[in-house]
Amino acid sequence: MWGSGVLQGMAVTIKNFFDTYTKKDGIFTVEYPEKCLPAKERFRNFPILVYDEKPEDLRCVACDICAKECPPKCITIVKAKDAQGKPLKQAAVFDIDFTVCMNCGICEETCPFDAIYMDHEFELAEYDRMNELIYKKEDLSKPWNYFEKIRPTDAKEINARRASLPTKPTTPPSQQGS
Amino acid sequence: MIFAFYIISAIILGSAVLAVSHRNLIYCALSASVTFIGTAALFFLLKADFIGVVQILIYVGAVATLILFTIMLTKDIVSREYYVGQKRKWSYGILTAACVLGVLIASIRSQTNLPELVTADRQVSMVALGKEMLTSFLLPFEVISLLLTAALIGGIIISLEEKKKSS
Amino acid sequence: MENVDQIFVNAKKAVIDLIDGFLPPQAVLVVSILISVGVIATVAPVIMMYLTWLERKVVGRIQNRIGPNRVGKFGLLQPIADGVKMLTKEDIVPEGADHLLHFLSPVLVVVPALLVMALLPWGRNMAAMDVEVGLLLFFAITSTGTLSIFVGAWGSRNKFSLLGGLRAVAQLISYEIPQVFSAIVVIMVTGTVSIVKIVEAQPGFNWFVFTPWGFTGLILFYIASVAECNRTPFDLPEAESEIVAGFHTEYSGMKFALFYMAEFLQVFSLSALAATLFLGGWQGMFLPSWAWFFLKTYSLIFIMLWFRGTFPRLRVDQLMGFAWKFLLPMSMINIIVAGIWTYAPPMIAWAAGIAIIVISYTVLTKLNIRFHIDRNRKFILVD
Numbered sequence: 001m002w003g004s005g006v007l008q009g010m011a012v013t014i015k016n017f018f019d020t021y022t023k024k025d026g027i028f029t030v031e032y033p034e035k036c037l038p039a040k041e042r043f044r045n046f047p048i049l050v051y052d053e054k055p056e057d058l059r060c061v062a063c064d065i066c067a068k069e070c071p072p073k074c075i076t077i078v079k080a081k082d083a084q085g086k087p088l089k090q091a092a093v094f095d096i097d098f099t100v101c102m103n104c105g106i107c108e109e110t111c112p113f114d115a116i117y118m119d120h121e122f123e124l125a126e127y128d129r130m131n132e133l134i135y136k137k138e139d140l141s142k143p144w145n146y147f148e149k150i151r152p153t154d155a156k157e158i159n160a161r162r163a164s165l166p167t168k169p170t171t172p173p174s175q176q177g178s
Numbered sequence: 179m180i181f182a183f184y185i186i187s188a189i190i191l192g193s194a195v196l197a198v199s200h201r202n203l204i205y206c207a208l209s210a211s212v213t214f215i216g217t218a219a220l221f222f223l224l225k226a227d228f229i230g231v232v233q234i235l236i237y238v239g240a241v242a243t244l245i246l247f248t249i250m251l252t253k254d255i256v257s258r259e260y261y262v263g264q265k266r267k268w269s270y271g272i273l274t275a276a277c278v279l280g281v282l283i284a285s286i287r288s289q290t291n292l293p294e295l296v297t298a299d300r301q302v303s304m305v306a307l308g309k310e311m312l313t314s315f316l317l318p319f320e321v322i323s324l325l326l327t328a329a330l331i332g333g334i335i336i337s338l339e340e341k342k343k344s345s
Numbered sequence: 346m347e348n349v350d351q352i353f354v355n356a357k358k359a360v361i362d363l364i365d366g367f368l369p370p371q372a373v374l375v376v377s378i379l380i381s382v383g384v385i386a387t388v389a390p391v392i393m394m395y396l397t398w399l400e401r402k403v404v405g406r407i408q409n410r411i412g413p414n415r416v417g418k419f420g421l422l423q424p425i426a427d428g429v430k431m432l433t434k435e436d437i438v439p440e441g442a443d444h445l446l447h448f449l450s451p452v453l454v455v456v457p458a459l460l461v462m463a464l465l466p467w468g469r470n471m472a473a474m475d476v477e478v479g480l481l482l483f484f485a486i487t488s489t490g491t492l493s494i495f496v497g498a499w500g501s502r503n504k505f506s507l508l509g510g511l512r513a514v515a516q517l518i519s520y521e522i523p524q525v526f527s528a529i530v531v532i533m534v535t536g537t538v539s540i541v542k543i544v545e546a547q548p549g550f551n552w553f554v555f556t557p558w559g560f561t562g563l564i565l566f567y568i569a570s571v572a573e574c575n576r577t578p579f580d581l582p583e584a585e586s587e588i589v590a591g592f593h594t595e596y597s598g599m600k601f602a603l604f605y606m607a608e609f610l611q612v613f614s615l616s617a618l619a620a621t622l623f624l625g626g627w628q629g630m631f632l633p634s635w636a637w638f639f640l641k642t643y644s645l646i647f648i649m650l651w652f653r654g655t656f657p658r659l660r661v662d663q664l665m666g667f668a669w670k671f672l673l674p675m676s677m678i679n680i681i682v683a684g685i686w687t688y689a690p691p692m693i694a695w696a697a698g699i700a701i702i703v704i705s706y707t708v709l710t711k712l713n714i715r716f717h718i719d720r721n722r723k724f725i726l727v728d
Contacts, residue, residue, distance in 0.1 A: 002710035013407045013655045020406045029410045231481045239488030
């Protein structure tokens with residue numbers, strides 16, 4: 001019958017209308033500042049430096065690979081020196097300029113020491129570009145269990161791989177340079 | 179009542195003069211519409227509701243729209259082709275209007291059995307109007323409908339010819 | 346119950362009695378008119394504002410999203426925010442535009458839309474203007490709106506606006522005819538043109554929609570009204586993707602707000618007229634009469650918003666074809682059915698009415714098919 005398509009179309013839309021009131025996910029809107037969609041596990045935003053126990057004992061040894069591989073060159077690394085001028089296995093300065101960082105994740109892929117990973121934080125807007133948006137070593141440090149919380153499957157794989165590596169006794173960075 | 183009549187007459191006369199004398203064709207057509215609405219107001223004043231409503235419906239809703247369509251489709255808006263009229267001599271127009279007025283006054287005065295001034299108390303109902311139209315005035319009614327049908331068919335034939343010419 | 350029903354009428358009577366002693370009778374008449382007109386002139390823009398709110402919420406829910414809900418609880422202050430935005434926008438007039446016509450045209454479009462609100466019966470004894478030719482006056486006033494749209498299109502000195510205006514006026518005059526023909530059946534059966542008497546001819550629940558000619562008449566009148574208001578699916582003249590914005594391209598700020606206001610006021614008044622003619626106006630039981638009026642009108646308005654959320658736009662030739670080739674013959678046949686209804690005994694009238702309408706609907710739709718869709722055709726993907 002002519003006109004039945006019209007009525008079928010109207011039936012679909014009115015079903016959607018009532019579904020928004022009755023069904024749990026009838027409305028697709030997530031009202032943003034109050035509720036937030038959980039990020040997917042492999043979502044990458046800006047990098048963080050991870051530490052195991054103490055914030056001074058970062059895994060990073062300032063090998064400079066991530067700074068060399070970074071496409072827009074947003075990472076600045078200055079190796080720490082001890083009292084005699086010998087280079088230490090830690091970074092004195094590790095700055096990432098978030099206005100330059102393009103969230104590609106290459107630093108995470110090339111780090112041989114599992115020291116730098118991509119985080120999920122995106123609410124990082126500031127008013128001042130120079131003072132607020134250049135993140136220093138202290139701002140970038142986050143504990144390893146934070147990483148295990150946000151990326152559990154990757155963390156399991158990384159932990160398994162690290163457990164199978166031969167261990168060498170190393171001095172933690174906070175005790176180097178003495 | 180008389181006061182309202184004077185105001186409406188002033189509106190009708192003003193817009194009618196504007197409709198024949200303005201240089202911008204669109205303003206002429208719109209002043210003509212104001213004249214039509216004024217005439218409808220006169221009909222309402224005489225308690226002839228139906229005629230007043232039909233006056234608005236037909237004159238403003240159809241005739242004025244038709245005039246505006248004609249102007250729009252034949253004159254170019256961007257190059258201001260719709261400004262018409264050269265210098266006119268008002269004397270000829272005033273002379274003709276005076277002659278017509280003289281003839282009207284003479285013919286009305288020569289009537290010996292003028293009816294009384296019709297006050298707006300007697301109201302012709304729509305039912306009576308409809309009945310008269312379909313019984314005593316049936317022949318003019320049918321002739322008018324034939325006329326309108328002829329106009330419709332003529333319009334369709336002209337547009338069909340245009341299509342054939344252009345195809 | 347009687348008190349609640351007549352609450353507004355009694356309030357006005359109380360005010361008139363209050364000032365009756367102080368002023369001469371002409372002044373009392375003027376004050377009485379001013380009260381009715383003032384109430385309508387205040388209520389109508391408020392109705393329009395909350396109609397925009399309702400539209401955004403309903404269309405949002407149809408599209409599985411919440412409408413505006415930030416400005417005030419449930420977004421109820423959103424129309425006020427919109428109003429402030431429109432008021433503070435810069436009023437741009439194109440250089441070569443006709444300043445008088447550009448200025449007048451939004452006003453000329455709003456005036457008929459507001460004027461017809463006075464003719465509607467908002468409840469028992471609540472029609473501001475109870476003239477004997479009410480329905481015809483309604484149609485006459487809305488037909489002057491087409492002229493105003495044309496003036497608006499001309500005043501922009503823009504060929505594209507002019508084309509948009511031409512299409513808008515063509516659409517409006519084409520859909521006026523089925524609209525008036527559908528209203529004629531009501532006039533035929535009740536024998537009167539006065540809107541107040543038409544409502545009184547449908548007592549209790551014997552509304553005209555429960556008859557074959559009334560049902561068809563309601564559908565035809567409603568579809569023609571949707572086209573008269575330039576609403577989707579007939580909103581070719583003003584859609585954003587069609588010739589920029591059609592005839593109101595060159596209007597910004599408050600002038601655009603006035604065009605918008607005129608469209609929504611027409612939505613309300615035409616839905617109210619459809620409810621009055623076919624659904625019984627303020628007739629009904631248990632609730633006060635003005636509550637029934639608003640209930641019926643808002644149901645029809647909801648259906649208009651439902652159309653907006655469902656259908657794509659009609660193309661201009663489809664639009665005109667629909668009016669002249671389907672709605673017009675159907676409404677003429679409806680008149681014949683109403684004529685049979687008035688003169689034949691009930692059983693024959695019902696049977697003949699339903700038979701004629703079904704047969705003519707089938708014939709007209711078969712005649713209107715432009716191309717055949719083969720629904721059994723299978724499409725195979727070629728790898």
